Amino acid sequence: MGDDVIGPLVHLGDESLPDGVVLDRQVLDLVDLVRLTATRDVKGIATGRFSRPSARVPLSVAGQPSYLGFAYTQFALPVVAGPSLDFDFRPAHNLQSPRVLGLLLARVDEMHILLAPLDHPHEQVIVVGDDGLQWGWHGDLDEVPEGFSTTLGIYTGRTAAELLDRWGRAVRGDRPRPAADTNPITSHLSYWTDNGAAYWYRTEAGRTIGTSVAEAIEALRANDVPIHAVELDSWCYDHEVPRPIAEIGYPEEVPPSGMLLWKSRSDAFDPPSGDLDPIEQFAERLGRPPMVIHSRHVSPQSTYLEAGEWWIDALAAQPVDPMFFRRWFDDARRWGVCAIEQDWMLMYWFGVRALRSAPDRASAWQRGLDALAEESGVDLIWSMATPADIVLAATLDHVVAVRTCDDYRFAADPALLWTWYLTVNRLAASLGLRAFKDCFFSRRPLPGDDAIDGDQHAELEALLACMSAGPVGIGDRIGHTDREVVMRTCDTDGRIRHVDRPLSLIDGCLFGEPARGERLAWATTTSTQDGEVWTYVVAINTSAERRTIADTLELDTIGLDGAREAHDWRNGKVQTLDALTADLAPRDWALWVCAPPGEHADAGDVTKYVTIVSDLG
16 A cells, blocks of 8 residues: 555645645655644634634545544544435434534445544544535634644555554554553442433432432442442532432433532532531441542633633633642542543533634643643543544543443433444544443333333443443442343452453444444454453344344454354354354344354353453453
8 A cells, every 4th residue: 555545545625724824745654644734823713613624625535435424522423424425323313413523434445544633633623514525623723823733644444443543553652551450440340320320310219319329339239249439420519500409200401501619519418427528428438439520611600710710601611720620639539539530521622612712722621630630649531522532532641431422321212322332432442542331220120110220221231331441330229230230240349351442343334334224233342361362242233223134244354264163142052153143133132252263162251241351451
């Protein structure tokens, strides 16, 4: 490969650039590098719309391409399109998807092309407009200093996996991924109270949320469910518009208003006794478990704005100095927090225009959080992150996990979220990041149960969580945990049985084929132990039309040469195969464990989803 491959497939049209901005293009190490550089200080270039680039370069892909884009939304919504650029989220035909993308993958015949940022991911966008594709600086960027330069990498090759991994290594460099054991939230089973969980703004009758959660964890421990870390979501602090706290039931109204103060909400916990803060009192009751505390954008009405310099907008405010957030980490350390879940990252970005008006303000905030994490020993989890936030996380040392799909039970059809998760996991895996699926219910509904008591897809949700390479968090209501399902994700001490990298869709399922009913959703990951590699293959029927699908996966298409001993996890059958075949009803699933080549057929502990635990950390 070289110019003969790279050149003809992606064409750059006539650029439209502000005075003082120049374009150059070169091929280096089989990567087509396209750069925009400011030759002097440039001001007043904003167009008034994020989706109308201030510096733009038309792009076109030869042939009849299929596209996968990662949209500039929370959790990097995956959107697909054909040659006409009719981008949408295939499983949800009624969802109008945004047309600003953080990166773009195209498939033309037997070739794949990846267009992705190699630096400054917050300033670069790919826009789908009436005139086709354009790359450049987003339209809210208003000023750049002399020397500011952004680089788009255009990678071309036979497989998407190859291109994404090459790009991920270029972004991450030599930075190692934090080992799972560096934080309790990634090493052991946890309990969560976020959206979709039983106790998200909900309580048992006559109890506060804090008491309900404490009693649920105590009951789990009594039943030998080894919960370690505990997540307290946004219900634990005050918002500009208070969300109602009610007895079990789903909240009707959940306004996305900003935080007033990062301190205990009085009606969420029992009144404190002695000198302990309510959160500390909660932790004390449970023996001081490691905790995850949620954080969100600051309200313009917060008293925090009375000191220091702030960028203030209608929905959110952002301190100019990222060291403002040191108070978060000081409190977290006192409370015994192992990680701050930095949520609503999309709102930080789109809620404060000043954060977008000059380059690197968002990255300075996130690098500041990473520095404070290093200083305090309290790590970070990204949630509601844009594609740019996910890319930047690969260059940070203390982002221990990234949420890769929207909230559990957020969609009427869970297949939408499974597709989202398994697709965005491709980014996380290539960038060396651990994924997080969100919490899940572990028990199937019983007769008479209501919506808060179980999930008919509990076992698949547990499997997907376990193969994230990141946190595994249950959100069950007290007394509604299926211990057998939970214990398939971890060892008796609660240690998560990790894979090498997040479970992700294969190349042949990235462009909407499973949702259109053309294929099952095939996803793979691996466990490496003592230098040998076991491959897990998951198949799910995610057809939007909900029809039964029969499909075959040739093992050589996922890099397994020759026949392998394949253990069919759900029926216990072991066969030597060079292809896997499944005939699945809507939302049904299958799991195979493919052993390394050789005479043995050791599938490991088949009572667990991850039968062989990875030793790669």
